[in-house]
Amino acid sequence: RRTVRQYERAGVAAIHIEDQESPKRCGHLDDKKVISTEDMVQKIRAAVDARTDDDFTIIVRTDSIAVTGWDDAMHRCDEYVKAGADVLFVEALRTPEEVERAAKNLDIPLLFNFVESGKSPLLSAIELEKLGFKIVIYPASALLSVTHVVGQVMAQLKKTGTTAHLMDNMVSLGDCFEAMGLSSMLAEDAQFAQPSVGV
Structure with a gap:
């Protein structure tokens, strides 16, 4: 809650909350661990409750596909949306088919993490936009x-x-x-x- 308030006061437009256990790993490494769905839902609810600016965007990331599988990841996404996520970030989608499936299954703005030589397919921003992704980030390119x-x-x-x-x-x-x-x-x-x- 304190972090959300401090970020809002600083003029930050969005915050990204994730379900990895601490200490976290790069999303494209193996052997990640995730917290329970219930614990993550509480984190999201706390962030939503702390928000005072409706334009402050809460991006929620799940690393669960690699840990607990597709079905659990989609269940988590549904719960995260119910808890108040504005944008979903499903980390390390592994194939073009998974990327397309996620876009079809999730009726909320989606973020794609473009990591060269990572686990996800290297689809262009235009291809991702056509699938319905609203944000593409390139954290490792430079x-x-x-x-x-x-x-x-x-x-x-x-x-x-x-x-x-x-x-x-x-x-x-x-x-x-x-x-x-x-x-x-x-x-x-x-x-x-x-x-x-x-x-």
């Missing part, structure tokens, strides 16, 4: 890309002793600083800087 590129750069550095020949594939230092907002930070520093006092 990380997996950066990890690959950093590995390549480090291998070249080890092999050649330089990265000068890779600069065409890099942003400039200035562009990097701009992407981080350095110029506005420096402007703020200048605006509020204390004048030096001579001794």
Whole structure:
């Protein structure tokens, strides 16, 4: 309840609540554990009760397909909707058929987690929208890309002793600083800087 209120006050648009036991695992790993349906329903009810802004969206995730199977996952989804979920996030759907089946079975906005080299099929946002999914997230795309590129750069550095020949594939230092907002930070520093006092 406290988390929902704090997020609302901070201007956050949505919260994501899940049914994994703590400590949680990535949804695309094996050997996950989930709490009981009843305990999760109570978590959702508490979040709904704490909400004061009707536009604050409660996204409810279940990892149960890999743990307790399809039928239990669909039962959980039904119970989660009754408890007040605004959006359902059925994690790690394993085949295009499961994705389509989930979309047909669940009459509520759905979220799809697009994880390259994960357990779910890599359907495009257009395909998912046609099936009825309203939200698609790409939580690993940048990380997996950066990890690959950093590995390549480090291998070249080890092999050649330089990265000068890779600069065409890099942003400039200035562009990097701009992407981080350095110029506005420096402007703020200048605006509020204390004048030096001579001794």
